[in-house]
Amino acid sequence: MEEIIRESGSNFIEDAVREDLAAGVYDRVHTRFPPEPNGYLHIGHCKALVIDFGIARKFGGICNLRMDDTNPAKEDNEYVEAIQEDIHWLGFDWEDRFFFGSDYFEKDYEYATELIRKGLAYVCELTAEQFRDPAFCGDLTHPAVSPWRDRPIEVSLDLFARMKAGEFPEGKYTLRAKIDLASGNFCMRDPVLYRIRYIEHHRQGTKWCIYPMYDFAHPIQDALEGITHSLCSLEYEIHRPLYDWVIANCSVPSKPRQIEFSRLNLTNTVLSKRFLRHLVETGIVDGWDDPRMPTLCGLRRRGYTPESILDFCSRIGVAKTNSMVDIAQLEHCIREELDNRAPRRVAVLHPVKIVVDNYEDGKVEYFTLPNHPKMPELGTREVPFTKELYIDETDFCLDPPPKYFRLKPGGEVRLMGAYLLKCGEVIRNEDGSIREIHGTVDLETGNGNPSDGRKVKGTIHWLSAPYSEEAEVVLYDRLFTEENMNEIPPERYDACLNPDSARKLTAVRIEKSLKEAKPGERFQFVRDAYYCLDTRNPNTFNRIVTLKESFKG
Ligand code: ATP
Numbered sequence: 001m002e003e004i005i006r007e008s009g010s011n012f013i014e015d016a017v018r019e020d021l022a023a024g025v026y027d028r029v030h031t032r033f034p035p036e037p038n039g040y041l042h043i044g045h046c047k048a049l050v051i052d053f054g055i056a057r058k059f060g061g062i063c064n065l066r067m068d069d070t071n072p073a074k075e076d077n078e079y080v081e082a083i084q085e086d087i088h089w090l091g092f093d094w095e096d097r098f099f100f101g102s103d104y105f106e107k108d109y110e111y112a113t114e115l116i117r118k119g120l121a122y123v124c125e126l127t128a129e130q131f132r133d134p135a136f137c138g139d140l141t142h143p144a145v146s147p148w149r150d151r152p153i154e155v156s157l158d159l160f161a162r163m164k165a166g167e168f169p170e171g172k173y174t175l176r177a178k179i180d181l182a183s184g185n186f187c188m189r190d191p192v193l194y195r196i197r198y199i200e201h202h203r204q205g206t207k208w209c210i211y212p213m214y215d216f217a218h219p220i221q222d223a224l225e226g227i228t229h230s231l232c233s234l235e236y237e238i239h240r241p242l243y244d245w246v247i248a249n250c251s252v253p254s255k256p257r258q259i260e261f262s263r264l265n266l267t268n269t270v271l272s273k274r275f276l277r278h279l280v281e282t283g284i285v286d287g288w289d290d291p292r293m294p295t296l297c298g299l300r301r302r303g304y305t306p307e308s309i310l311d312f313c314s315r316i317g318v319a320k321t322n323s324m325v326d327i328a329q330l331e332h333c334i335r336e337e338l339d340n341r342a343p344r345r346v347a348v349l350h351p352v353k354i355v356v357d358n359y360e361d362g363k364v365e366y367f368t369l370p371n372h373p374k375m376p377e378l379g380t381r382e383v384p385f386t387k388e389l390y391i392d393e394t395d396f397c398l399d400p401p402p403k404y405f406r407l408k409p410g411g412e413v414r415l416m417g418a419y420l421l422k423c424g425e426v427i428r429n430e431d432g433s434i435r436e437i438h439g440t441v442d443l444e445t446g447n448g449n450p451s452d453g454r455k456v457k458g459t460i461h462w463l464s465a466p467y468s469e470e471a472e473v474v475l476y477d478r479l480f481t482e483e484n485m486n487e488i489p490p491e492r493y494d495a496c497l498n499p500d501s502a503r504k505l506t507a508v509r510i511e512k513s514l515k516e517a518k519p520g521e522r523f524q525f526v527r528d529a530y531y532c533l534d535t536r537n538p539n540t541f542n543r544i545v546t547l548k549e550s551f552k553g
């Protein structure tokens with residue numbers, strides 16, 4: 001991973017950090033990754049992780065992991081643990097710098113009272129409804145209005161202390177920064193810093209009934225941890241003046257700098273924890289680690305490696321404008337990696353029986369197949385050949401188009417690594433489906449070409465019927481049919497789910513050796529796709545990615 005990050009070219013964040021170091025603004029680099037523990041990490045977070053940990057590493061600095069748990073709703077220890085596991089899986093480490101935003105509640109409270117004392121914050125009594133009313137929040141041409149803005153400092157101090165003491169119901173009061181009610185940036189129109197919430201906090205219990213807003217708490221957390229560069233996605237850009245205002249007006253011990261980068265958007269994918277949680281909670285997917293999920297645990301269960309995901313993140317780069325990345329690029333990264341290292345095996349997904357009429361019943365011969373065509377160090381294996389075989393139904397055509405080189409009536413194909421097979425009688429079931437295909441093999445062709453020089457163009461894979469085993473495979477496809485899910489309103493997401501995103505095949509034949517595969521082990525099933533043995537179901541192989549991009553499973 002060191003290499004991947006070093007290799008990636010310079011970007012505007014690195015340039016900014018370099019300038020800060022050269023100008024002496026900072027003499028070190030310290031970043032942080034601040035996930036909200038209200039869901040599992042997804043591939044978008046991975047982009048942020050690569051930036052946060054990558055910049056620190058590049059400049060010999062450090063990166064903290066901080067759970068942004070200032071908002072008490074929906075946070076859970078399950079998420080806290082999963083987030084740590086996923087970050088470690090990618091190969092990043094925060095060492096002993098693991099923090100919680102809620103650890104600073106006491107400090108947040110002190111800085112808030114400091115602002116009140118300085119006349120820079122006040123307790124406001126506008127209701128939630130009034131906050132939305134143009135008469136109070138104003139619009140582009142009218143400033144916002146608060147009748148409580150000029151209330152005496154002493155009164156605000158007293159009310160704020162009583163808000164904390166739990167004397168008032170939710171919504172009765174808020175603490176607001178006194179900045180600029182006429183600002184063209186709505187974030188600066190006296191933003192709310194604290195609100196009353198009677199919600200138990202996953203770490204603080206019922207200690208607090210006032211909670212700081214993200215825009216107030218985040219810069220303070222950064223400053224207290226000595227963060228130099230607070231890197232975040234682009235939606236925080238308009239909040240930056242407020243970030244700087246908090247840093248400038250609270251007597252915090254250091255002055256971090258916020259820099260924003262574009263969010264990752266992927267085609268046919270939704271990257272919103274809220275919606276991913278909906279998929280889990282409604283049972284549309286089989287948990288956060290469903291192999292179709294864009295979560296890191298989903299990608300892991302699907303068979304993605306950390307290397308392929310990091311490779312993807314370094315290829316997409318870091319830009320200042322939002323864009324849509326084709327999910328095919330992510331697939332390309334894992335395909336490329338597996339092409340180079342996944343051992344090859346045979347599986348017959350849609351088995352149809354072949355009876356070799358000129359082969360002795362009970363006889364077994366072994367043919368040697370390479371485990372990887374380009375990597376002899378991966379060795380070879382012996383596969384048994386018998387009178388009854390399986391081939392894939394899709395390799396046989398009764399009424400073939402021109403230039404069809406696989407098995408067809410009267411035709412001949414190479415059985416991969418073994419004999420040439422000539423097609424004989426096709427026996428059908430009553431419903432017209434194929435029961436078995438009879439044929440004959442050219443027994444001279446076990447180790448080479450026919451002596452009469454005839455050319456056979458097609459090669460198909462096969463398995464011995466008695467010496468193969470049964471397994472299940474799940475053919476995964478994109479979770480959404482729409483390419484740009486950003487254009488779809490969230491209430492229509494469900495309607496865009498791909499009904500064929502997981503197709504299960506239950507009577508697949510596999511090589512016997514695959515019975516010894518370990519959960520998570522990856523293979524190429526020759527002429528088909530890459531697969532990974534599922535970590536939950538012991539006899540199920542997950543399709544990671546097809547062999548070619550154009551392949552439509
Ligand atoms: P979500 O919408 O998925 O809940 P979030 O921004 O609320 O995303 P956080 O847990 O707050 O999730 O995110 C932690 C960090 O990851 C933040 O710094 C955020 O900027 C970054 N991040 C989240 N989603 C993306 C994304 N799609 N691309 C890049 N960075 C992201």
Ligand code: MG
Pocket residue numbers: 036
């Ligand atoms: Mg967030």
